[in-house]
Amino acid sequence: MAENKIHKLALQKQERFSQPEITNSISISKLKGKRKAQPNTRKLINEILNGDITALSRAITLVESKNSKHIKKANAIIKACLPHANNSIRIGITGVPGVGKSTFIEAFGKHLTGLGKKVAVLAIDPSSTITKGSILGDKTRMEDLVKDKNAFIRPSATGNSLGGVARKTRETIMLCEAAGFDTIIIETVGVGQSETAVHSMVDFFLLLKLAGAGDELQGIKRGIIEMADAIVINKADGDNIKPAKLAKVEFSRALHLYPEKDSKWMPKVSICSAMQNEGVTDVWNMILEYETLTKQNEYFEFNRRKQNKFWLIQTIEEQLKSDFFNNSEIKKELKHQLHLIETKKTTPFSAAEYLLKL
């Protein structure tokens, strides 16, 4: 158990500098003329399928690597793991900083491992290249969960583009599932389009909120409320209980105004105090209720197929766009055409035609 914790902390530490370290280990291995650090791919696959989290961590590091050999290996591992993935519930959790995401995930995760679940906690944070991993960075707030042998915590994948980060996270989900994790939690702070990305890779999307006087939705980006399957008002303890209950009424009313979801699930609002471990059971029961409903009406599988198609199309479109707009001639001409539009010398459509012809 203690060893497990140390291992996890070591991995987290390593994660922060993973790119340089990988490069480093490669140059060392090149010097030695062999690749001692990289275990045999088939062995790694077997270990993952046996639930070995050291092997899982190594595979994730390969997934996150930019080295072409690592990518090739990662793809082979993912392909082998694919038939064993998919048996899980994937839960997305978002909320503004300070809402108590870490405390909530710790209490929620402990509750689940107590029920015999195997819980993987991942994060999407496209800004982490700048902030050096603000999410899940401070592990001291999840110290109980870190010690838990049925929990696996992995700091955010980093990357320049949300697409890249999303891909790494999606592949990590598959690896975790193949390693036997049946509950996957994806956390995001909601920078840029990250909630949309998370929403497109989970079964259930949970928005954490704080009770406050009025202006309940301040600080939440447009569209987030509509994506939520549940709004959980955290820190409902002490003097906060009354405002939390009021906020619950207000959110329930707001949610009621939205059109019905494709899942036929009516989003729910609940209150909890992760700190005092209250209301966490309710959240899990709500998710079970959602799972039962959507498995009965077949939305669950339908949605996963839809998400697969979404990521296929999304990846292609992102690549087409990036190939086009990163072309140096296009870059120069785009600027010029925008100037012509502003000075009313051309229309956006003629400008587009001109650029496409280049």
Add this chain to the structure above:
Amino acid sequence: MAENKIHKLALQKQERFSQPEITNSISISKLKGKRKAQPNTRKLINEILNGDITALSRAITLVESKNSKHIKKANAIIKACLPHANNSIRIGITGVPGVGKSTFIEAFGKHLTGLGKKVAVLAIDPSSTITKGSILGDKTRMEDLVKDKNAFIRPSATGNSLGGVARKTRETIMLCEAAGFDTIIIETVGVGQSETAVHSMVDFFLLLKLAGAGDELQGIKRGIIEMADAIVINKADGDNIKPAKLAKVEFSRALHLYPEKDSKWMPKVSICSAMQNEGVTDVWNMILEYETLTKQNEYFEFNRRKQNKFWLIQTIEEQLKSDFFNNSEIKKELKHQLHLIETKKTTPFSAAEYLLKL
């Protein structure tokens, strides 16, 4: 005045069959060895700039044509008109069928022409290829506005893609503005992504609603409420006045929960009876208030520049995607890759890579 009406009705009639008629006139002109039917482009431009609506109608027909010569002419006309466009307020109006859009636009338009405004009413209806122009098709409901010499009503542009329809509408807006129309109303029934398209080409976006017991937002697509600058509850007359007032309270509360808009405009709710011509003035005053605010804080011009850039990028992206996905080999392989994803033999990302390499 009567002549004007007849002319408009003739144009509307013509519109429904505009494509075949154009083809026809070309073959006739070819037989005659000259293009009598098509007036000189420069003359047409001058007439448009002088506010001649017959010339305006002809130019719009050129914009809507698929004939390459017409497209060339249309582009020349648009280019010449561009410096004279932009001086208007563009208002988008959406609402489910039966909400009374035509009646509202008639009352609203009459109010505006009464104030000395020149009003152009256009429509976006991507489904009109199927329904043969459901929007603005039944002119009998706007018969007063049709007679008004300061109003110009043009049925929806048709087309296979929303992108194409949007382009035609955007270009028609410019032509109308160059012809001196200072208030442009764009109507949509909200099929597919048409509200988003309309929202991206107007200054002010208005959602028409009916009062109903509970479930106020039923039938409205997700995201529409967030786009609205105003919700106007129509048919607030007779027994409907009380429910309309209740709905107003409910919507105001819901709108209050949304985060602040970039425009700093706080969306408003008002009630009206277009049939009894009540509350229409309030709507216009609200729009004037919006215009004053956003011109003061410079959001008005900022948003138009943003919209120009949006259409430039949007057009390019649509074309890149359509070139890719309409490729026959890609079509075949895409189907196969989707099958491989469903049978867990590949991931969406590997499938995307494979398709992009083709």
